[in-house]
Amino acid sequence: xxxxxxxxxxxxxFRDALTLAIRSTxxxxxxxxxxxxxxxxxxLTSGERYDLILLDLSMPGVSGFEGFLELxxxxxxxxxxxxxxxxxxxxxxxxxxLGASGFIPKSARKQELAEAIGNVMLGNLTLPKGxxxxxxxxxxxxxxxxxxxxxxxxxxxxxxxxRQGLLNKQIAHExxxxxxxxxxxxxxxxRKLDVASRTQAVIEVSRIDFDKLSGxxx
Numbered sequence: 001x002x003x004x005x006x007x008x009x010x011x012x013x014f015r016d017a018l019t020l021a022i023r024s025t026x027x028x029x030x031x032x033x034x035x036x037x038x039x040x041x042x043x044l045t046s047g048e049r050y051d052l053i054l055l056d057l058s059m060p061g062v063s064g065f066e067g068f069l070e071l072x073x074x075x076x077x078x079x080x081x082x083x084x085x086x087x088x089x090x091x092x093x094x095x096x097x098l099g100a101s102g103f104i105p106k107s108a109r110k111q112e113l114a115e116a117i118g119n120v121m122l123g124n125l126t127l128p129k130g131x132x133x134x135x136x137x138x139x140x141x142x143x144x145x146x147x148x149x150x151x152x153x154x155x156x157x158x159x160x161x162x163r164q165g166l167l168n169k170q171i172a173h174e175x176x177x178x179x180x181x182x183x184x185x186x187x188x189x190x191r192k193l194d195v196a197s198r199t200q201a202v203i204e205v206s207r208i209d210f211d212k213l214s215g216x217x218x
Contacts (some may be wrong), residue, residue, distance in 0.1 A: 073156030102126035
């Protein structure tokens, strides 16, 4: 069976570039595209599963690692590789800590993209050439990233809604569960993140906003 890919990027030209890179390594690959996180989420929640998702971090409607976390919350076992113009070592470090299968810089040439994708398909972690992890104390958000990776898919969904300012009643309605269930999820989120309140949880998670790490968008 041919390998299947989902390319998530809001720039058509770069989606085309990734498609060409994939086909240069796997000519028969089945490649789907999504121009937004919402479209990608709809595809995943419909039951689709891919051998690999290639995700741009800087997508409309999300900030930091929100898009990655939202997709991961649907299927934590789904391999996702970040493809981004943001090449700060701290961002790469947080991406891997959160469970990304690799990080490919958008500055990579077509052959480098193809090699990186092929490497991931072999089950290897792929990182930019010359990448050096930030020195201890410079990663900043690694601890909270590690704690976030311990949340279940439903807990990640609840946390995302907490960041949006939704109340328990609203979250319960969105998820189709009772408020008691939401309260239980919130309690477990606070425990796993080692914080005392919803506000602290939101503040802690904001520490992995790559805009603050890098000082800008790309």
